[in-house]
Amino acid sequence: MNSYDVAVIGSGPGGYVAAIRCAQLGMKTAIIEKYDTLGGTCLNVGCIPSKALLDSSHHYDDAITHFEEHGIEIPGEVKVNLKKMIARKQDVVDQTTKGIDFLMDKNKIDVYHGIGSFKDATHIEIKQGKKTEEIEVKHSIIATGSKPSTLPFIEIDKERIITSTEALTLKEVPKHLIVIGGGVIGLELGQVYSRLGAEVSVIEYMDRIIPTMDGGLSKELQRSLKKRGIKFFTSHKVKEVTRKGTKVTVKADDKKGKEVSFEGDYCLVSVGRRPYTDGLNAEKAGIKVNDKGQIAVNEHLQTNISNIYAIGDVVKGAMLAHKAEEEGVFVAETLAGQKPHVDYNLIPGVVYTWPEVAAVGKTEEQLKETGTKYKTGQFPMRALGRARASMDIDGFVKILADAETDEVLGIHMIGARTADLIAEAVTAMEFRASAEDISRMSHAHPTYAEAVKEAALDATDSRPLHT
The missing domain is CATH 3.30.390.30 (FAD/NAD-linked reductase, C-terminal dimerisation domain)
Incomplete structure (x- = not known):
């Protein structure tokens, strides 16, 4: 059985950065990843691929709306090759995840692929298919991230009623994309497909989009995106989403309680994310999980089990890659006897629309x-x-x-x-x-x-x- 000073479960930005910092500080480190590629949600189906599509669609939008004014004339019609655009996005993802592989090798971090489950507080089982192995650890860092949330009455079919994951690999530009949720992810992906020619309708439960940010930003962003053709329906409570063939129908009540119906060919459900602890067997290690599904930690990001820590989306706070990175470094340096700090008030929030x-x-x-x-x-x-x-x-x-x-x-x-x-x-x-x-x-x-x-x-x- 292999033994480690630290095992990190999850290889997203929080997890792989924690592993690197632990290794830099002289700890024998292992990282465990459920999927075949490292990088977690952010690198594989989140931050990186969405920004790749945002940049590609921005180039196209500039070509059809601004080039002529800049004195750039393109003979013939400017067309979108969505298949090629998606392929470029995947190339960016592949290059980035391979970069993480390089960093693991460089820092002599052992990589295990499979589901990491606690056997007890100092032993972790790693299951990949029929293969099971066990490692012994002095300390563990849980960095298992999050998954897209949904509403209890919505059935995500991953074809027409989709999450952000499926929105990154569509085979066609929607005719009418209905976005449920006016937060960061919904607005970013909504703008991608709006630029490519889709009609986009954003339905938001709160009275403004990006409701956790300053009200002035919400107002200005909505004004700007509305000029670009995106329609907004704030203070609308979605109550039903159904699909019949290629048609998706969304029913909602407006602020006066009147029912409003929307019809489109795709519906992106973007109502936030939930902590992901499936398969972790946290209870076998005695780890407490709160009623929101978050792993409970103290100010040192330490769980109720003293040798186990948790970081990123799986604990309280904003679900941001850079927040997870800061927490990963914090825990590594804490384990090394240093006294790091994270000022949560100074972690920036960004929406990558234009x-x-x-x-x-x-x-x-x-x-x-x-x-x-x-x-x-x-x-x-x-x-x-x-x-x-x-x-x-x-x-x-x-x-x-x-x-x-x-x-x-x-x-x-x-x-x-x-x-x-x-x-x-x-x-x-x-x-x-x-x-x-x-x-x-x-x-x-x-x-x-x-x-x-x-x-x-x-x-x-x-x-x-x-x-």
Whole structure:
């Protein structure tokens, strides 16, 4: 029987990063993955493939909507080859997962393929088909991630009534894609197929899309996507989804209680994700799981069994790949006797639609709820020379700062490349910058980043330079 200092169950961003850091710190490490490829949901059927399709569809959208204005003329009709687009997406996934294989070899991490199940707190069985083997471990890190959620009355057939997983491998562009859920995943995949020619209708239970983000971002994103042809039905409660042949019917009640019916050829169910612990046999190790299906952990990400930890989507908090990565490093360094920290307030959230949406820190709604006195600075992207040059004029940057100390409490942005730009905001807030600090920093011209400086100037004493 092989013995390890650490065994990581699950090879998503949290799991493989935890394994790498453990190995770097001198621990003999194993990683256990249910599927044939490493990388988990994010690399195989989540973050990476969805971004590949978003980028491909963006190129196509630019070609048919903006190229002529840029003075680029394409003879003949611009067409979508969906099969080739999906194949390129898979190439990106394959390259990325092979990169994880390389990192495991480089760091001398033993990789086991199969379902990892606890036999007890220090022994894990790994089952792959008829083959079963057992390893002994001093510490375990559970990083089994999450799966798409559904509603109890919806039967996912994976053909016409689908989750995000199936939406990444469609054989045709839908005529009418009905998206249930106006969160990140539904909007991103909805925009992919909207760009490719599908009619897209988004049905959201809450009164606005991306409801966990700042209200200003929700309003601006909906306005921008609506201009691009996506239809929104907020405050609608879905109550029935049925399929007959190639026709899918969705029935919902609007905010007045009136029944509304939608008909399409595909329905994407995107109502969130649930922690995944199937086959883990957590109870055999004595691990507590809460009523939400999450593994209960303390502030050190330690379960009630002292030598077993859990990270990522399977524990409380936002289901984000980069949050899982930070937690993986945190646990590895904790096991090595170090004293790491994760500031959950400074983990950014991003929506990779176009315009992109990104945020870190407190929302305006949260500050109002806690009675915090704050001031606001905001700057529109359309006032930037860089935005006009690229024709990406939708959006803004909003900075929320403490009314007395001027410390930045939250930064919320929507526009071109804000997914990358949010790192500036995280860095500033990590060092507890004031709005004045940001306003005094030189920002290259012309860039989208200038909107951050201008918003900071507006928050400081209402003195933006370019509005």
